[in-house]
Amino acid sequence: MAGKRRHILDLDDFSAEEITGVFSVAEAMREVMGRPVKKTPALRGKVVATLFYEPSTRTKVSFDLAAKMLSAEVLSLQPQTTSVAKGESLIDTAHTLEALGVDILILRHASSGAPYLAAQNTSLNIINAGDGWHAHPTQALLDLYTIWRHKGSLEGLKVTIVGDIKHSRVARSNIWGLTTMGAKVTLCCPYTLLPANLGNTGSLFPEVSLKPDIYSALEGADVVMTLRLQRERQAYGDLPSIREYTNLYQINDERLKLAKKDVVLLHPGPVNEDIELASACVYGPNSLIKEQVTNGVAVRMALLYLLSQGWHK
């Protein structure tokens, strides 16, 4: 695809070349993070604003740190304490930020598609930091980058995603990214947590396979990606009980043995320990969960840098 990339809204419009390009810039950013003076002037004079309508610790901190290491001015807006609480609309807020001279807006919102609204109605560069159930492209890119650093390539890897796929923006963006990079994706969850039209002919991702049985889903996996289970799911009737989910879908050492010996384990955090993931696994030998956090900063530095410099797709 030709032209300049102005926003990062979803991974559905990223090519494999573009994703690989992000990896190589992220490598450079990891080097910067390893320095005694963790700062470069690449975004000096640029204003980066974070506007998080949903609570988040790690994504917000990760973006703040990334922007600061690149010397950007960072504006952190808390909708709870700003005029949003007085009923200011998202578009009004975005226009105000534009008038204040913000260059890049990092937006987290509970409504799917909210970043598109900001992108379509202002001249800001928008980075989607998670919207509803729709997409979380920076999380997926950091997941892909983490896998790529460990496996050298994503082509042909068997990646099993376990958990609440239906309500997970992390899962959606990862499926786009993983399939673009040639990985073989298996989704494992009860059918109530699976979105419509996945993994069948005529569906969104016909090549993705669905395995509601954890044992066959884990067999031979190179990568296991677990998702955070929202406890409300039981109340919504998607699950009979958290206990049953834990019995059927929890990733633990015993079950990980079904995967390849060098399997790596990812989780976007924060982990519900002993629900979707046994606590022993979280910091176990296969876990890359801590590294995901580090790589998150590197990837977000790379994305901020590429966007601020007029990124050619």
Next chain:
Amino acid sequence: MTPKVIAGAEDIRRIIARISHEILERNHSSKDLAFIGMRTRGVPLAQRLASSIKQFEGLDVPLGILDFSLYRDDLAHQGPGPLVRATNIPFNIDNEIIILVDDVIFTGRSARAAIDALIDLGRPASIQLAVLVDRGHRELPIRPDYVGKNIPSSKHEDIVVHLSEVDGIDEILITSSQETMKEG
């Protein structure tokens, strides 16, 4: 204008030998010296200088790679392509005499960015700049310490350096700037 070769492999070999002598002469020995190549073609040039010095002095000189993209002041004007790659300097630059190596010095903005990048990494005893070609048109008060060849050029021309490690051939060309992509 068809590209014109103004120096070949043999010329470049001689330049490397001469510059390594000048470096040794000015710094009295190879002790505390370290070479850092500026991406892309400063990297093989730094390697060549280091191995040339090893031949004369029998001593290994530390060698690093610097990507100064994050320090540039002209990024928005750059074309597409891989925009930044990793810096790899596997030694502590504090109190070292750093010989920064690049292929061509033009406006001086790359050298400025590279110096800023180095200073973020530590506090060298001194930084000296070695280039294969000085083509003039400086926009900043920066002067190389070691110059392979002075080639006065017009702004409509480009100086292109090819090195066998990157391009498969050693040569210096002069060409009209429309015909080639701007080099670092």
Next chain:
Amino acid sequence: MIGELLIKGGHIIDPSQELDQRADLLISEGRIIKLAQNLDVPGAGIIDAEGLIVSPGFIDLHSHLRTPGFEEKEDISSGTRSAAKGGFTTVLAMPNTEPPLDNLSTITLLMTLAEKEGVIRVLPVGCITRGRKGKEIVDMGELSQAGVVALSDDGSSVADASVMYQAMCYSLAFNLILIEHCEEPALAADGQVNEGIVATRLGLKGIPTEAEDIIVARDILLAQATGSRVHIAHVSTATSVNIIRKAKEKGIKVTAEATPHHLTMTEESLLGYDTLAKVKPPLRREEDRQALIQGVADGTIDVIATDHSPHTDAEKMVEFDKAPFGISGFETALPLLLGLVRDGYISLYQLIDMLTEKPARIIGKLNLGTLKTGSPAEVTLFDPEKEWLVSKNSLISKGKNTPLIGQMLKGKVMATIFGDEFAYLDESMRIEHA
């Protein structure tokens, strides 16, 4: 005041008289006087209708005029002028107003306003249940006397089957038709778009087709049991079309409508989160659209209705899940439907039939939707070939909420006559005096 007017040289299509021919039409003082070849009436004004289709004024069984209560979205003046620009001379106004049209005084208010400010006929639809809450049926006798022509809780289904059963039984005495918005509320809860590939891609909660089909099937069974008439609003799914077709074969008294947007657009319009294409029932898959077209072609779907649902820009310029459902539909209906004619799915005659005589019959107003001598002069003249750009400025409705903004459409109403007045007259049209 039009007075005496001769519409000359037009192509007359009037399914109520099985007319499809070139002829002249004379109206005078708000009545149809005569329809014949080569009429010559000294002193009458003349409209040159060469190249135009002349048909009875269109009847829309489903629109939201937002009055009373939501006049910022639409009022009687803007709504009826918008309808007239779309070629409509009679529209049914749905009762999901504030207060809802569930009582005599609100309905009287609406009718008074319509008389005073409307440029066409507005027929009120009363609620089926008090406050549209789905619990107690309204005073149907009183509402019928007040002039309602149908009952509907449009915007939602009558969720409780026993309430719907009672409503059907009770309505029989007044020969009121029940118009059902078919949407099983629990299955559709919080849904934003059609359940399926687009919902998955956009990360939005889906509304499954079954939410509609279940209520369509339920109401048909209840209509069969009670002998009542039921009219299915805005059919959107292939299965519903099939259920209705089977019911008609069995002689159950069911009629159905489809909207221009469901006949011409699919869920793909939602990609990019266009809130202007957010509507209920949601735009569905291409298979559903094809089944609807088939239903229109074979008569399973009786009429076209716009479900004109105006909203303000501010209401639509929000996050997708916060935007209200609805498309402003009066003014784009005809060109969209002419596309179906051009594509060969239906004939122009069939289309006019579905916009005039068939809806008139459903509401039992046989003097409407016709050019028979002596009928009220309600006539629509349109140019099926004329292209125009849909823009916010081009729309009379206060609701600029259509995904067609920015598109060129083919087919334009040139004049809408209502009684002794032009309810709409395109600026290029001239009335000559011989």
